Amino acid sequence: MRKILVLVEHSGGVVDDSAYELAAAARNLGEAGGDVSVGGVVLGNDVTDLAAGLGAWFENVYVFDSPRLQVPDGVAGAELLAGLIEQEQPFATLIPHTNTGMDLAPALAVRAGSPLFADCIALETTPDGLSGVRTRYGGKVHARISATGDGGFMATMRPGSFDTGEAPGSDGALHTMEVPGDLAPQRRFVETVAPEPGAVDISQAEVLVAVGRGIDEEEHLEIIRSLADVMGADIACTRPVVDKGWLSKSYQIGTSGVSVKPKVYIAIGISGSYQHIGGIKGAPYIAAINKDPAAPIFGVADVGIVGDLFDIVPLLEQQIREVKGVG
Amino acid sequence: MDIIVCVKRVPDVAEAEVDIDSSGRGIQLGTLGYVINEWDNFAVEAAVSLVEEHGGKVTAITVGGEDDEDVLRRALAMGADEALCLTDPAFDGSDSFGIANILSKAIADIPYDLVLTGAVSGDVGGGRVGPMLAAMAGIPHVCLATELSVDAGTARVRHEVEGGLERVVELDLPALVTVQTGMNEPRYVSVLGIRKARRKPLTAAGAAEIGIAPDSVGPAGTRVTVEEMFLPPKGEAAEILQGDDEDTVAALVERLRQQGGV
Numbered sequence: 001m002r003k004i005l006v007l008v009e010h011s012g013g014v015v016d017d018s019a020y021e022l023a024a025a026a027r028n029l030g031e032a033g034g035d036v037s038v039g040g041v042v043l044g045n046d047v048t049d050l051a052a053g054l055g056a057w058f059e060n061v062y063v064f065d066s067p068r069l070q071v072p073d074g075v076a077g078a079e080l081l082a083g084l085i086e087q088e089q090p091f092a093t094l095i096p097h098t099n100t101g102m103d104l105a106p107a108l109a110v111r112a113g114s115p116l117f118a119d120c121i122a123l124e125t126t127p128d129g130l131s132g133v134r135t136r137y138g139g140k141v142h143a144r145i146s147a148t149g150d151g152g153f154m155a156t157m158r159p160g161s162f163d164t165g166e167a168p169g170s171d172g173a174l175h176t177m178e179v180p181g182d183l184a185p186q187r188r189f190v191e192t193v194a195p196e197p198g199a200v201d202i203s204q205a206e207v208l209v210a211v212g213r214g215i216d217e218e219e220h221l222e223i224i225r226s227l228a229d230v231m232g233a234d235i236a237c238t239r240p241v242v243d244k245g246w247l248s249k250s251y252q253i254g255t256s257g258v259s260v261k262p263k264v265y266i267a268i269g270i271s272g273s274y275q276h277i278g279g280i281k282g283a284p285y286i287a288a289i290n291k292d293p294a295a296p297i298f299g300v301a302d303v304g305i306v307g308d309l310f311d312i313v314p315l316l317e318q319q320i321r322e323v324k325g326v327g
Numbered sequence: 328m329d330i331i332v333c334v335k336r337v338p339d340v341a342e343a344e345v346d347i348d349s350s351g352r353g354i355q356l357g358t359l360g361y362v363i364n365e366w367d368n369f370a371v372e373a374a375v376s377l378v379e380e381h382g383g384k385v386t387a388i389t390v391g392g393e394d395d396e397d398v399l400r401r402a403l404a405m406g407a408d409e410a411l412c413l414t415d416p417a418f419d420g421s422d423s424f425g426i427a428n429i430l431s432k433a434i435a436d437i438p439y440d441l442v443l444t445g446a447v448s449g450d451v452g453g454g455r456v457g458p459m460l461a462a463m464a465g466i467p468h469v470c471l472a473t474e475l476s477v478d479a480g481t482a483r484v485r486h487e488v489e490g491g492l493e494r495v496v497e498l499d500l501p502a503l504v505t506v507q508t509g510m511n512e513p514r515y516v517s518v519l520g521i522r523k524a525r526r527k528p529l530t531a532a533g534a535a536e537i538g539i540a541p542d543s544v545g546p547a548g549t550r551v552t553v554e555e556m557f558l559p560p561k562g563e564a565a566e567i568l569q570g571d572d573e574d575t576v577a578a579l580v581e582r583l584r585q586q587g588g589v
Binding site: 009016071072074075078098103114135186189252257264286300306320323 | 338342424453455458459462463467468469483487489490491493494497550551552553554555556559561563565566567568573577579580587588589
């Protein structure tokens with residue numbers, strides 16, 4: 001029976017949803033009609049209870065529990081996983097394509113000598129190996145990628161791209177793994193830093209007017225603020241706006257910023273990278289305004305206008321004023 | 328304090344319609360302009376400003392052909408001291424593992440305290456080359472850095488982790504750090520500056536010079552193959568409102584009203 005390993009991400013004692021998504025994706029990687037045995041791997045400090053709770057999802061749970069693993073360290077994690085891969089000889093090892101996963105997977109692929117599929121949005125077995133789909137060029141193109149061989153594949157999987165489904169109800173065995181005494185993380189932890197809080201908490205906003213790279217100049221933010229004011233909405237932005245220093249990080253929606261769950265979301269001059277979309281939770285009504293008809297944002301929006309935001313936004317504000325009967 | 332910064336030239340697709348080429352495995356590059364990979368631009372700025380502060384030398388490296396020397400000239404104009412173009416027909420078609428392998432052989436002959444790369448690239452975007460290079464070179468790495476300082480053989484790095492948080496860590500040099508956008512404000516590069524930078528040394532090296540077996544890179548050394556590229560399925564794409572601006576905006580306002588946004 002084919003073995004698949006899944007790296008379980010967790011923080012603050014809570015298992016990340018990606019673990020269940022990858023566990024479900026792993027079950028589709030059997031040989032034609034064949035069963036698979038899915039193993040979950042947990043790295044961390046004081047995580048044995050957390051690992052023990054994963055038995056319904058995995059046939060085996062391997063836990064490396066040590067104070068030395070308190071702070072994730074891709075190099076140390078790669079060393080431990082490489083040992084487990086050597087021992088278990090899995091067909092594939094699946095790792096979430098998160099900041100933490102991206103830190104570990106390439107180092108592991110070098111150590112284990114594995115082909116590494118990065119940032120997969122689909123993954124399936126082929127008669128002679130493994131095949132996946134990923135995005136390229138900022139999401140404007142999809143690529144089908146493949147590798148051949150009997151096993152030892154590795155893939156990082158984009159969170160949110162695989163259905164979780166139901167727990168298969170396995171009665172997984174917990175394996176307490178030894179953390180070698182000479183495993184010395186190369187990073188010295190200094191501190192964890194949260195972004196400075198903004199004037200508003202956009203994570204609770206019901207209507208968001210978000211702006212991206214297309215705004216071009218800091219002073220142009222005024223038309224966005226003005227539109228948001230008349231709508232009674234909050235403003236938000238994507239990473240390039242924060243990179244320029246035009247808005248603080250607390251306004252940034254995305255996997256490296258704030259997660260939001262509005263009812264209505266207006267994306268203005270935003271291309272729609274998956275890192276940005278990953279910060280939009282729930283199922284908001286999404287309207288997109290962008291001059292590039294090929295912008296990936298139109299693939300996730302409900303409604304779109306292809307046009308110049310500097311024409312559309314003032315007109316939108318004016319028409320909303322008329323509808324609301326305000327000056 | 329000697330720093331190696333790895334850079335890459337990428338097609339600028341930000342506002343371009345992208346089409347698949349006749350091979351079915353790439354995109355049509357014909358009308359696209361080229362730019363330095365956005366993340367690499369921040370990495371070059373970080374390298375140059377660290378050397379301005381501490382002294383030392385910045386070496387910019389790319390893997391590619393003659394056209395890719397543009398990004399090296401740009402790095403030299405920003406303040407890099409030397410540039411190295413790793414160029415060989417055998418390198419064409421290398422995957423991330425191959426590129427990291429080429430770079431690891433090249434940097435083995437160059438003294439360095441720090442290697443900087445962009446966190447990802449705008450074209451492929453897997454974020455693999457940096458940490459693979461570190462693993463091959465046997466040095467520690469940290470990904471997605473948003474702040475970087477160096478003091479007496481130690482790098483202090485603030486980097487992005489999960490949930491919008493950042494973590495500050497220290498690591499002993501030599502080390503590799505991948506740079507996230509926004510770490511700094513990359514300095515402006517003028518045409519004149521690039522012309523002046525032509526006086527700085529830019530050398531080329533091939534497989535023989537860096538001591539890598541030609542059959543370990545390029546298609547022969549590729550571990551993951553691109554079978555095909557295709558445009559994303561349009562199945563659930565947005566309803567694109569049609570008409571002049573007055574019409575499309577009126578239709579949008581109506582939909583926003585129905586959804587409770589107005």
